[in-house]
Amino acid sequence: xxxxxxxxxxxxxxxxxxxxxxxxxxxxxxxxxxxxxxxxxxxxxxxxxxxxxxxxxxxxxxxxxxxxxxxxxxxxxxxxxxxxxxxxxxxxxxxxxxxxxxxxxxxxxxxxxxxxxxxxxxxxxxxxxxxxxxxxxxxxxxxxxxxxxxxxxxxxxxxxxxxxxxxxxxxxxxxxxxxxxxxxxxxxxxxxxxxxxxxxxxxxxxxxxxxxxxxxxxxxxxxxxxxxxxxxxxxxxxxxxxxxxxxxxxxxxxxxxxxxxxxxxxxxxxxxxxxxxxxxxxxxxxxxxxxxxxxxxxxxxxxxxxxxxxxxxxxxxxxxxxxxxxxxxxxxxxxxxxxxxxxxxxxxxxxxxxxxxxxxxxxxxxxxxxxxxxxxxxxxxxxxxxxxxxxxxxxxxxxxxxxxxxxxxxxxxxxxxxxxxxxxxxxxxxxxxxxxxxxxxxxxxxxxxxxxxxxxxxxxxxxxxxxxxxxxxxxxxxxxxxxxxxxxxxxxxxxxxxxxxxxxxxxxxxxxxxxxxxxxxxxxxxxxxxxxxxxxxxxxxxxxxxxxxxxxxxxxxxxxxxxxxxxxxxxxxxxxxxxxxxxxxxxxxxxxxxxxxxxxxxxxxxxxxxxxxxxxxxxxxxxxxxxxxxxxxxxxxxxxxxxxxxxxxxxxxxxxxxxxxxxxxxxxxxxxxxxxxxxxxxxxxxxxxxxxxxxxxxxxxxxxxxxxxxxxxxxxxxxxxxxxxxxxxxxxxxxxxxxxxxxxxxxxxxxxxxxxxxxxxxxxxxxxxxxxxxxxxxxxxxxxxxxxxxxxxxxxxxxxxxxxxxxxxxxxxxxxxxxxxxxxxxxxxxxxxxxxxxxxxxxxxxxxx
Numbered sequence: 058x059x060x061x062x063x064x065x066x067x068x069x070x071x072x073x074x075x076x077x078x079x080x081x082x083x084x085x086x087x088x089x090x091x092x093x094x095x096x097x098x099x100x101x102x103x104x105x106x107x108x109x110x111x112x113x114x115x116x117x118x119x120x121x122x123x124x125x126x127x128x129x130x131x132x133x134x135x136x137x138x139x140x141x142x143x144x145x146x147x148x149x150x151x152x153x154x155x156x157x158x159x160x161x162x163x164x165x166x167x168x169x170x171x172x173x174x175x176x177x178x179x180x181x182x183x184x185x186x187x188x189x190x191x192x193x194x195x196x197x198x199x200x201x202x203x204x205x206x207x208x209x210x211x212x213x214x215x216x217x218x219x220x221x222x223x224x225x226x227x228x229x230x231x232x233x234x235x236x237x238x239x240x241x242x243x244x245x246x247x248x249x250x251x252x253x254x255x256x257x258x259x260x261x262x263x264x265x266x267x268x269x270x271x272x273x274x275x276x277x278x279x280x281x282x283x284x285x286x287x288x289x290x291x292x293x294x295x296x297x298x299x300x301x302x303x304x305x306x307x308x309x310x311x312x313x314x315x316x317x318x319x320x321x322x323x324x325x326x327x328x329x330x331x332x333x334x335x336x337x338x339x340x341x342x343x344x345x346x347x348x349x350x351x352x353x354x355x356x357x358x359x360x361x362x363x364x365x366x367x368x369x370x371x372x373x374x375x376x377x378x379x380x381x382x383x384x385x386x387x388x389x390x391x392x393x394x395x396x397x398x399x400x401x402x403x404x405x406x407x408x409x410x411x412x413x414x415x416x417x418x419x420x421x422x423x424x425x426x427x428x429x430x431x432x433x434x435x436x437x438x439x440x441x442x443x444x445x446x447x448x449x450x451x452x453x454x455x456x457x458x459x460x461x462x463x464x465x466x467x468x469x470x471x472x473x474x475x476x477x478x479x480x481x482x483x484x485x486x487x488x489x490x491x492x493x494x495x496x497x498x499x500x501x502x503x504x505x506x507x508x509x510x511x512x513x514x515x516x517x518x519x520x521x522x523x524x525x526x527x528x529x530x531x532x533x534x535x536x537x538x539x540x541x542x543x544x545x546x547x548x549x550x551x552x553x554x555x556x557x558x559x560x561x562x563x564x565x566x567x568x569x570x571x572x573x574x575x576x577x578x579x580x581x582x583x584x585x586x587x588x589x590x591x592x593x594x595x596x597x598x599x600x601x602x603x604x605x606x607x608x609x610x611x612x613x614x615x616x617x618x619x620x621x622x623x624x625x626x627x628x629x630x631x632x633x634x635x636x637x638x639x640x641x642x643x644x645x646x647x648x649x650x651x652x653x654x655x656x657x658x659x660x661x662x663x664x665x666x667x668x669x670x671x672x673x674x675x676x677x678x679x680x681x682x683x684x685x686x687x688x689x690x691x692x693x694x695x696x697x698x699x700x701x702x703x704x705x706x707x708x709x710x711x712x713x714x715x716x717x718x719x720x721x722x723x724x725x726x727x728x729x730x731x732x733x734x735x736x737x738x739x740x741x742x743x744x745x746x747x748x749x750x751x752x753x754x755x756x757x758x759x760x761x762x763x764x765x766x767x768x769x770x771x772x773x774x775x776x777x778x779x780x781x782x783x784x785x786x787x788x789x790x791x792x793x794x795x796x797x798x799x800x801x802x803x804x805x806x807x808x809x810x811x812x813x814x815x816x817x818x819x820x821x822x823x824x825x826x827x828x829x830x831x832x833x834x835x836x837x838x839x840x841x842x843x844x845x846x847x848x849x850x851x852x853x854x855x856x857x858x859x860x861x862x863x864x865x866x867x868x869x870x871x872x873x874x875x876x877x878x879x880x881x882x883x884x885x886x887x888x889x890x891x892x893x894x895x896x897x898x899x900x901x902x903x904x905x906x
Contacts, residue, residue, distance in 0.1 A: 094186050097198050098123035102188060107149040109194045115157040118188050118196030120146045126180065126204040127279040133177055133205065141171040144199060157197040165199060172201065176241065180204035206241040207282040210275055214254070216288035219261050228257060242272065242282065254286060262333035264365075265291035265377075292377035294334040296321050297368055303385045307350070312385070315349045316342040319381060334379065339363060343383075350387065354420035356451060356482065357388030391421045391453060394481040399450075400488040403442060409433060413486070421482055423449075429486075437490060438526030443553070443563075444491035452483045494524040497562040503569035504602075507541055511604040512567070514628055515539065524563050529553075531668060536567075540733040541599045543570040574598045589615045604628070606637070618644040625661070635663035635673070647814060650825055651688045651708060653797050655681040657718075670727045677722070678752070681797055682715045683708055709795055716795050719753035722746065730767060735848070736777070737840070738769040747785075756791040757798065760784050772842075779836040786830055799828025802856040807834055809854055818860040829858040 095102060098121045109116055122138045124131045131138075144164045147154045155161075165183055173181055181203050188196040214222055229235045234249045251268040258266035267289040275281040299321050301309045313321070319342050322332030343360040350358035361384035368378045396415055398406045413429030415422070430447050437445035499520055501512050515535040517528035533551060537544050545551060545567065556562035575597040581589070594610035606625040612618065625637030642656040657679030663671050688708055709716065724745030730736045743763040750756035763781040770776055787794050804813035817826045834856045841849040 094188070094198070097121050097186075098200060099125060099129060102198070105149045105190065105196075107152065108190055108192050109147070109149070109154050109196075111192045111194065113154065113194045115195045115197055117144065117146050117155040117157050117161060117199065119198040120144055120201070121198070122201045122203060124203055124205070124279075126202065130279050131203075131205060132208055132278065132280050138172065138177075138201070138203065141175060142168050142201065143171070144168055146199075147196070161197075168201070172203070177205055178203050179206045205280050207272065207274075207280045209236060209238055209240055209242060209284050210277075210281045211283040212236050212238065212286075213284075214286045214288060217258070217266075217290050219263070219290065220254070220257055220288070225254060225257065228253060236284065242284070247284070250286065254288065256337060258288065258290065259336050260338070262293045262295065262335065263290045264294045264334060264336055267291065290375075292370060292375055294365070294377050294379055295326075295332050296334050296381050297332075297378045299381045299383065301383050301385050304387060306355070306387055306390065307353070312346050312349070315345045317345060318342050334365070334381065346383075346385070348423065351421075351423035352425075353422070354390040354392065355387050356391060356421055356423065357386075357453075359386040359388075361385070389455075389480045391482040392479045393417050393419055393421050393484055394454060395483040395485075397484075398486045398488060401490065403440065403490050403493075404433070404436060408436075409486070409488075412436070415484065421451075421484065426484075426486075433488075435527055439528070441493040441495065441523040441525065442490050443494055443524060443526045445489065446491075447486055447488045450485040450487050452485070454481045454483065492561050494561050494563050496520050496522055496524050497556040497559060497564050499565045499567075501567050501569060504542075504571060506571055506602040507569075507599060507604070508602050511541075511599075511602065512536065512569070514633075516567075518565065524553075524565075529565070534669075534729070534731065536569075537731050538728070538733060539598075539604070541571060541574060541604070543572055544732055545569070608639075616646045618642075629662075633665055635661065635671070637661045651683055651796070653681060653683055655679055655797075666725070669729050670725065673722075673724045673726065675722045675724075677718075677720055679718045680715065681718065681795070683795070683797070685710065685714050712792075716755045716798075717753035718749050718755045718798070719751050720747050720749035721751060722748070730765070735842075735846070736767045737775040738767050740767070741765040750788060750791075754792070755795065755798065756788040757785055757794055758788065759786075767840075774842075775840040777836070777838040777840060779834070781832075781834040783832045784830060794830075796828055800830060800832040800858055801826060801828050802832060802834065802858055807854070808856045809852065816856060817858040827860075829860045831859040833857045 097119060100121075102119070105118070120142065122131075122135050122142070144161065145155050165185075169181065169183055172178065181201070184200045184202060186198045186200070188198050190196060214220070214225055226235070229250060232249075232253055234246060234253060236243075236246060236250060247270055251270060255266055255268045258268070269287050269289075271285045271287060273283045273285070275283050296319060299309075299313055299316070299319070301312050304312060318335050318338035320331050326332045346360055347358055350356075364382040364384075366380040366382055368380055370377050393415055394417060396410075396413075396417055398409055401409060412432040413425065415425050415429065426449050433447060434445055437443075496518050497520065499513070499516060499518060501509060504512060516532040517535075518525060518532065529551070530547070533545050533547060536542065550568045552566040552568070554564050554566070556564050575595075577595050579593045581591045591614065592610070592612045594608070594612065596608045596610070598606045600607040604627055606623070606627075608621060608623040610619065610621045612620070619641070620643070621639060621641040623637070623639035623641075625635065627635050629636035638658060638660050640658040643654070645653045647653070657677060659675055659677035661673060661675040663673035666672050688710070722745055724743060726741065726743050728739070728741040730739035730741050741764070743761070745761050747757070747759035747761075749758070761781070761783045764779070766778045768776045768778075783800055785794065785798065785800060800817065801814040802808050802816035803811035808816060814826055814828075817828045819826050835854070837853045839851040841851070843849055
């Protein structure tokens with residue numbers, strides 16, 4: 058501002074000097090006149106190609122933008138400045154002469170304002186000098202003297218290792234205060250950056266941090282500078298203890314637990330960083346303390362300004378220990394008196410009251426009110442009243458003026474009157490319903506592959522229908538469950554805007570970002586299940602953008618061969634009916650035991666029962682062989698088979714080595730898991746039963762129930778649980794179940810760290826795991842998102858398989874822990890003999906819950 062005032066003062070001085078020119082002309086002739094200028098802006102004044110008419114008044118001869126203050130070179134092209142200069146000079150070669158008069162001087166003043174408002178300049182002044190033509194006419198030479206602002210070429214931050222430059226840049230970008238390279242220095246922006254960096258240091262616990270800047274000129278061009286921010290950390294402030302002052306009803310320990318950001322140091326602070334004082338986040342902690350008071354009836358409670366009492370510094374002066382003293386005014390604890398509603402015309406009071414679990418005679422709870430408002434918002438939102446709001450109007454009966462509404466933030470504590478009983482507060486819920494809205498248009502952006510109808514069939518809103526906010530939430534969850542797009546978040550990817558020039562209408566726009574759900578795989582590898590293998594497969598869950606699943610896979614290995622063709626249409630005949638089929642041929646070699654060969658196919662149909670709940674029915678036909686030549690010779694020994702006849706039945710010895718399984722499988726699935734690939738929240742319940750015997754020569758029933766739960770703990774942390782129970786039994790009069798139909802555990806899909814089919818009842822003579830008819834499985838996983846699709850999984854698995862009614866050994870219970878934890882497991886044989894204890898642990902594997 059001082060520079061601008063100085064520039065305007067120079068201009069005013071020039072105007073005064075020009076006005077005083079006639080006075081200088083009347084000075085005595087004894088004084089020598091000033092020498093006529095011979096250069097302009099450091100260049101010789103060119104001779105005119107023609108002379109102006111004799112006896113003409115002053116003329117504008119030359120206009121020159123000048124940068125002598127910065128070495129004669131400009132950062133911005135001089136033509137850009139000429140664009141803002143509206144003053145026109147004479148053109149002698151064309152015989153065009155521009156007069157210099159009052160209008161010309163006004164144009165010069167306007168040029169000054171235009172140039173200064175470009176914000177390109179640090180300094181600007183305009184000079185007017187005379188040039189005398191040979192015929193005596195006076196020409197005016199107007200020089201625009203400019204000094205440009207400095208331009209930033211390098212920005213860096215020095216003085217601390219607690220803040221990474223990338224973190225600072227991310228924060229500045231978020232706050233829209235980035236200093237971009239090759240831009241002009243902006244003192245206001247530099248000051249904002251200093252403030253933001255200072256606040257970031259405070260978040261790290263450096264309450265006394267100082268941030269200053271230094272500007273150094275750089276070689277390579279005019280006005281190029283190196284901008285350096287110097288950060289002086291000062292001592293880091295650590296909270297040794299927290300003291301609440303004035304609290305009597307609620308203990309200090311309880312109040313401390315409500316605070317999430319500012320906590321006392323503890324023995325693991327050197328790892329967690331706990332105990333660092335964060336002034337910026339104290340308001341959040343104070344609000345949590347107040348919320349606790351209000352949830353327990355103290356709606357007049359207040360938290361004052363905290364005080365930091367210095368207890369001392371560390372020997373190296375890098376840490377300052379303080380006591381955080383927080384004054385609290387509790388007030389009285391109020392019970393609910395009258396409870397009613399006002400302003401509700403759409404939903405009746407009788408319907409609203411059950412949503413608010415607030416009863417007269419009970420202590421007032423703000424948490425209960427919030428939950429009630431959330432339920433009311435859902436009810437109003439489902440009816441199109443998406444602008445609905447509500448708030449409690451609290452009137453304490455002991456207030457001096459009970460007719461005046463009071464808010465918790467404005468209330469002060471009052472002493473209780475002896476013998477007056479619990480204070481009472483009357484609560485009136487003020488409902489502001491707003492108008493009812495309807496959907497005008499629903500649009501999708503970003504679905505370059507997925508067809509609009511695939512998305513629209515998952516959206517439970519209809520154009521020209523009521524704008525149902527609950528249906529919109531349901532639609533977003535369904536789209537996320539598809540896995541075709543990156544997870545949608547309300548507010549960011551779901552935009553709801555009022556329709557211009559329309560009443561009570563909204564436009565809904567979904568911003569989608571497609572994920573590549575097409576997988577073309579070829580190569581070779583090693584797997585716990587397949588051994589060494591070669592693979593060629595194509596798999597997609599969004600075939601040609603139509604939402605169909607298609608898989609073709611060819612895989613051959615040393616332990617397994619697998620060939621499969623599968624297709625699923627989720628909306629068969631454009632109706633919400635699932636239809637699909639799969640054909641497969643598979644060979645599994647259990648090394649040193651037997652080989653299982655199977656081929657067959659399956660048909661699946663499904664339909665919805667309720668929101669997120671589907672009923673499926675599948676029919677499958679499968680032929681399974683256990684070639685006698687591939688069975689371990691010790692299993693076919695006559696003496697062994699005589700001692701254990703169940704072994705022969707299990708391996709189909711004497712039965713041609715082949716079984717045909719024809720079964721129907723009805724199932725019910727309730728699934729609210731948010732994402733099929735990277736789940737973070739939701740649950741899935743599955744109940745099914747295999748009924749084999751509709752044809753074929755194997756008859757059994759196989760019920761199964763499974764529950765999966767995901768709990769989101771933080772933005773990058775989720776906890777997953779899985780529990781599964783299975784039971785299989787042959788129908789009365791049927792043959793003994795073959796080994797491949799019985800229940801086993803082990804492998805990456807059940808108990809990780811154990812070989813496939815290694816957990817279950819064993820033959821006491823050969824050690825072959827024959828399988829059981831009952832199994833119980835538990836999986837626990839901690840899912841840690843690292844970056845993008847990379848996740849670390851910490852798991853604990855435990856499973857148990859029991860023998861059938863004809864074989865009654867003790868169960869085999871096999872727990873497995875990972876990531877440093879170690880458990881031993883014992884497998885009991887059919888005769889109760891204990892095998893050698895096995896220990897196993899593994900680091901994270903992909904989630905299979």
